[in-house]
Amino acid sequence: MGEITEFLTLMIPAMVPFLLAAQGTVLSGRAGVFNVSQEGLMVLGAAVGFLVSFKVGSNTVGMAAAFAIAGVFGLVLAYMTTQLRLDQFVVGLALYFAALGAAGLLYREVIGVTLEPPLIPTLQDKPIPLLSDIPFVGEVLFDHDLVVYAAFLISAAIYWFMYRTRSGLAFRSIGENPKAADSLGINVTWARTWSTVVGSGLVGMAGAYLPMVYTGLYTEGMVAGRGWLVIALAFLGGWRPHLVVAGAAFFAGMEVLALRAQVAGIGIPHQFVLMLPYVATLLVMVFAFRWARQPSFLGRNYDRESRLVG
């Protein structure tokens, strides 16, 4: 296997947590709800996904549980911001703390203190027949676990919904001008609620993927800031699902690069190599402001009784 093939084959699964969480962020963001609880929801998703998989013996059920629990947090965020019109950032941060606490509490209660950490089986690769036989492309793209395919399908579905359907157009208009959308009979509250629930659920799944693909065990620091990078990714992708895919490839590429450079030992201390993804994020953000656009009502609550626009 060539160096490039190997790099790309590692990069595709590394994209999945970024992809799922960022698409979830973009989904609610386009309706105007700026979720900042990703880091917490990913940690909670990882813990719940791991624990349920461990107890039930099925990674699929674990994934579903992670989606459900994060969805509940999304529902709280949606209710508090659309119905009660509390500040989105503050509620998001509070939910981040609550999710972090809940994750630690659940793991400690279910597993307790053990000498040997419990393990779950990691996801198996399911090569797609025929397609995976194509040289290079098949190896890179069509020989992964099912969640990888699902993540790309979900991305495509969100893109298709937003840009190729009538209701998607209506949905996007909410994030740009909820008052106008409301006057056209679009239910702003409902759209913000479902998109935040589904979006948060995807963030939870992104977290659950981590213990299932890499190590088979849950550790407290395993999300390692990916939840925050996901927000950066949503900005970089200009809150557009297709550009987010490209951005996720960039973040995953950096991650794999740092890991491989660390293993290969290229003469510079590994700490500086591990800084790479974060430094690159900062640098890219500097240039991103030229192209990055965001929904104009991102992070702002809508009060239909208010005379002001917003």
Added chain:
Amino acid sequence: MSDTLTAPPSAPPDGASRRPSRLAEALWLVVPYVVSVVLAFVVGGLVIAAIGRDPFAAFESVLTTSFNTRFGTIETLHKWVPVLLCAYAFAIPLATGKFNIGAEGQLLVGATGGVALGILWSDLPMVVLLPCVLVAGALSGAVWAGIAAFLMTKFQVNEILSTVVLNFISFQLIDYVASHVWPDRGAGHPATTPVGDGALLPGIGQAPPMHAGVLLTVVLVVVIAVFMRRTSTGFEMRAVGANLRAAQVHGIRTSRLAGAGLVVGGAVAGLAGAIEVAGVHGKMLEGMQSNFLILGIIVGLMARGSMLALPFIAFGIAVLEVGAGSMQRTAQVPVEMVLIIEALILLFLLLSDIARAKLRRH
């Protein structure tokens, strides 16, 4: 961002109704806190009961550990310092409407700056070295936050993201310093060699002594309160936070002010790092940032724009945090329960705004 967070307290109405309305105002300020805390404990207690533990035993150890023993009190005060300083690091930029999620990184880089001088100049006497260490900490923290401030003012990079990303860079930075620059091989954990004796904050009282950083923090509380209330810069910062558009119209240079707020916040967090080095650990070690960032944000959000409320709320949080450990020992309730209770207090506090608005209308 939100008006409720940053709005300066409304001026008391003049005339005959002054006295009762002041009392009413004070009640409106205090009652939501009391109700939120009680509700959060009730919900937390239900969770504890649900996992089959005794909520009363748990809460008793949470609330009394800080006051039962001298050791507990000192530990609480030592925790109060970084929690409060990180809360300032969050709240000062918030006064201009900016979210600083990078207090952790600023604290660590501040600790790095402090420990560097403490090791390099370890022979100097305390009168010279200790101030140098503390100033170096504050400056390093300011520089670290300054990167975010620069990116924000020059390139419109969202400050939430840049400060968070800088946290993760700082983790690697201190790991490098602790394992390559001044490693302590015998520590069994990434840590630097100890700083010179002159870099240590003097202890106060018999063993276990309280470090003098606590007094320093009390002084800082007064300085910041005076700065925000009595200087024109403090007024401008509050004006920007209250209404960005109005402040711009009145000629306040908002972006520069927001940048300055971040840098000052970074300096305070950096000082916290230096105090941790000089007062608690005597060296820099991995994990020394604890979860001061999260606690600082919680305190900063709970204070809702009041610089005066911060020290008291930070003390309450320090009590909970010190109690958390003993709760785990005595009642077998995991420490994370306290984080959940803190998040609940914050959420109930937010909800109290709604209740308050409803009550006032009737």
